[in-house]
Amino acid sequence: MAETLTAEAILAATEEVLRRYGPxxxxxxxxxxxxxxxxxxxxxxxxxxxxxxxxxxxxxLDDIHAHMAPAFDQGRTTAEVLRDWLQRLFDRKRRSHSEDLELFTTFKVLVAESSVVSAYHLECLVGQLTSIIAAGVETHEFVTDDVESTAQAVWDATLMFHHPAHAQEWGNPHVQEQFDAVVSLVVDGLRYNRVPSGTGDA
Amino acid sequence: MAETLTAEAILAATEEVLRRYGPxxxxxxxxxxxxxxxxxxxxxxxxxxxxxxxxxxxxxLDDIHAHMAPAFDQGRTTAEVLRDWLQRLFDRKRRSHSEDLELFTTFKVLVAESSVVSAYHLECLVGQLTSIIAAGVETHEFVTDDVESTAQAVWDATLMFHHPAHAQEWGNPHVQEQFDAVVSLVVDGLRYNRVPSGTGDA
DNA sequence: GGACTGACAGATTTCAATATCTGTCAGTCC
DNA sequence: GGACTGACAGATATTGAAATCTGTCAGTCC
Incomplete structure (x- = not known):
């Protein structure tokens, strides 16, 4: 029996109770x-x-943030790093949804309960996206005049593949193709040699 | 008093009852x-x-589809047509949400009820997107090897600005900036002179 | 004879009583 | 004296009986 009750012990017990009884x-x-x-x-x-x-x-959520970490392997383009990061996020959420639907649903409810916590989650992950895009700007692979809001735009454009509200579509057999199409569109949009707006003829 | 009860009269009455009592x-x-x-x-x-x-x-929904119609004005680039179409869709949904929240919520529930109807809605609007992107390919402003799946990708990437699950964010003061950032990213991704994948240095 | 009614069975919803839960705090126990 | 208990008030959730709703159909009315 523990000497004295700790916050950590309470958190572990709460997680167990949530898993057993649901939110x-x-x-x-x-x-x-x-x-x-x-x-x-x-x-x-x-x-x-x-x-x-x-x-x-x-x-x-901190467990997710830790596992998502940077991932700047040597010899890969920033586009590849970005694509890999988005794919890993999608895989993680999709696996969590398909392998333990009850726990996924539980945390979906918990995250929806607190706007503070979901803002924190968003800040962590968009922060990671920002550092990837900043790296791309550094190598001249990407161009943008505002790294922060571009990172937010990449996050928003891929909403369907990380927001729990769309989890039911992750089981669709064509969802990986949809993901690839959106990510290709976004990565092309980030690339350096874009033309000035409105004069895109060959 | 009507001669005989018609389907149309029932639909009108149902709409009124839904508006009055909610779904x-x-x-x-x-x-x-x-x-x-x-x-x-x-x-x-x-x-x-x-x-x-x-x-x-x-x-x-048919009322929405009719109001969204093509809009290929003379002398505008396809990028402008696309941007305008997405903006009109966003404005329409956002206005509906802010000006008549109860009715918006009612139809959100109704659409969620029937996957057949929501598939129909998606088919209509992605169809309109497809015709815009096809026009852009025609003028060489856009390039894609699959107009259909690119139209779907544009739809998916702008999900946050038309899916009712994200309606609560439409009241955010920065949402128009977020919309502009996502649309810019997407339009840039569609533009003709993209470089071959993975060799995007200056 | 075809549009409509109204009573019916089974499913669903409402409502009020009852039970449980949240958050507090005076008091117990090392 | 500080970690913990347990009884308490008000808020919330559960329950089961009663009311209402859905969908059917034999029968009425022009």
Whole structure:
């Protein structure tokens, strides 16, 4: 038996309870029961149920952020790095959706609950995109006058392949082709030798 | 009083009932009551409640399809036509969302109910996109080896600005900038003089 | 005879009572 | 004295009985 109740132990128990009962049924009392303490003790570490759920969500998202990391292998074009990063993100979300639908649904609800946490998630991943695009600008492979908003545009344009609202389409047999088509369009849009707007004749 | 009950009269009454009570509360009995007939009569024209709702939804979407029409003005580049088409679609959906949230929500529910109707909606609008991109290929302003799947890619890349799941973000003060950034990226991706993949140095 | 009604069976929804949960805090126990 | 308990008030969720709705169809009415 643990010396004293820690925030980490509560988070682990909460994750387990959420996995077992789902987001609609999981209660603070359940978490306390799993830990063998009274539910009042849980409130010494987290001020509200919402804060507890938010902390669990942040913990789960940080795991994604860590696994998505940079990935600037030597000898690859920035376009390849970008394509690979987007593909890895898509694969990770799609696998999570198909292999553990209940857990995926649980975290979809949790993320939707807190705009703070979803803003944090967005900031982390668009930040990674920004560093990739900045690298492309450095090598003159990409051109843009605003790296930040271009990174946001790449994020927005690929929404269908990372936003949980569209998860049901990830099972479609042609979704990989759709992904490739969108990413090709976006990568072409980032490339250096674009012509001045409105005079694109051969 | 009408001679005999028509499908059109039922559809109009259903729309009114949906507007008044919302999709969760609207019943076939309400529709019959509004028409001054027994609910059995409604079933002479529509086999099920679902079929009735689907017919109303299709009627509503057809109105959008008609208003979105081509728009190939003389003397504009295809890029401008495409940008204008996407902007008009976005404006229409955004206005509908901000000016009559209840009706917007009602039709969001109805469209989500029937995959047949939403597939129809998608087919109509991606069809219009296809004709725009085909025109751009004709004038050598755009290049693609598959007009159909490129049109689908443009649709998918602009998902955030036409899919009702993202309607809450349409109120964001920076959403027009995000729209412009995504559309610029996409239009640049469509332009003719793209370089061969993977050798984009200056 | 064909448009319409109204009663019906089974499915779904509503509503109010009952039970459970959240968040607090005075008090217990090392 | 600080970690923890357990009883409490108000808010939320569950439940099951009653009401309503969907879809059918035999029968009425012009």
């Amino acid at each position: 609609a049924k999981a209660t603070v009392v359940d978490v306390a029961k799993a830990l063998g303490v009274s539910h009042g003790s849980v409130y010494r570490h987290f001020p509200t149920k919402a804060a507890l759920r938010e902390a669990v969500t942040r913990r789960w | 969760a509360k609207a019943t076939v009995v309400d529709v019959a009551k509004a028409l001054g007939v027994s609910h059995g009569s409604v079933y002479r024209h529509f086999p099920t409640k679902a079929a009735l709702r689907e017919a109303v939804t299709r009627r509503w």
